[in-house]
Amino acid sequence: MKYNGLLGTFPSEIKLFIGAFVVILSIGFYTGLMFVNETTGAKPAGITENYLGNEEDEDAEVMKFKKSKREMLTTVHTHILSMSFIFFLLGGLVWLTKLPKKLKLFLTIEPFLSVLLTFGGIYMLWSGMLWMKYIIMISGALMTLTFTLSALVILWQLIKKQATT
Incomplete structure (x- = not known):
């Protein structure tokens, strides 16, 4: 099955639907980051x-x-579940973009590792492993980077004109 670049071949109304989803998802994600900045x-x-x-x-x-x-x-449970869904949906869209397979693999697998390290790290920090605060910051930054790159690639490929062959 050929899926590399399939996103760009979708009809305009489906592209608009996906684009609206990615924009609203991004607003929610970055609002969460604003909350993190406010509290920490x-x-x-x-x-x-x-x-x-x-x-x-x-x-x-x-x-x-x-x-x-x-x-x-409650915090760990809800964040791991919700972030898993966010990155699953975003990752599914990334796999439909036209990118090298290794980059797609990184953009779609790394966020799951970061979710585990960030929210598992928060629990371990609370349990007394104070050095986890550095792991939390690094994994949170990497999670944000992969989210941002994935969203931008998806949005770019939704608006980019497809070359006719």
Whole structure:
């Protein structure tokens, strides 16, 4: 079955439907990143403080408390499930683009590893493995990079005119 470049051959109404999905999905994804920045300051210390609290910091502007086990399990569970669906759907579209197979493989498999490292890392950080804050930052950045590249490739190939043969 030939699927490389199939996305560009779809009728315009299906391209519009897929494009609308990718744009709205991206708005949701980047809104989530804004929330992460708001709660952690996108810094290792902010990540630690967000999950382990800052009760001992007398100079803290906002008092934060250690998350309960229930809160942590809910956060990890919902994010792993929802991000799996996001990257499954986005990855399915990536496989229909015209790109080298190895790049497609990276863009579609890496996010699952990053989801596991990011949200598993958050749980391990909460459990006391403080060095995980660095893994969380690296995997979160890589997840964002692969999401961005995938969305841009899909949108570009949806609007690009197909060469006639």
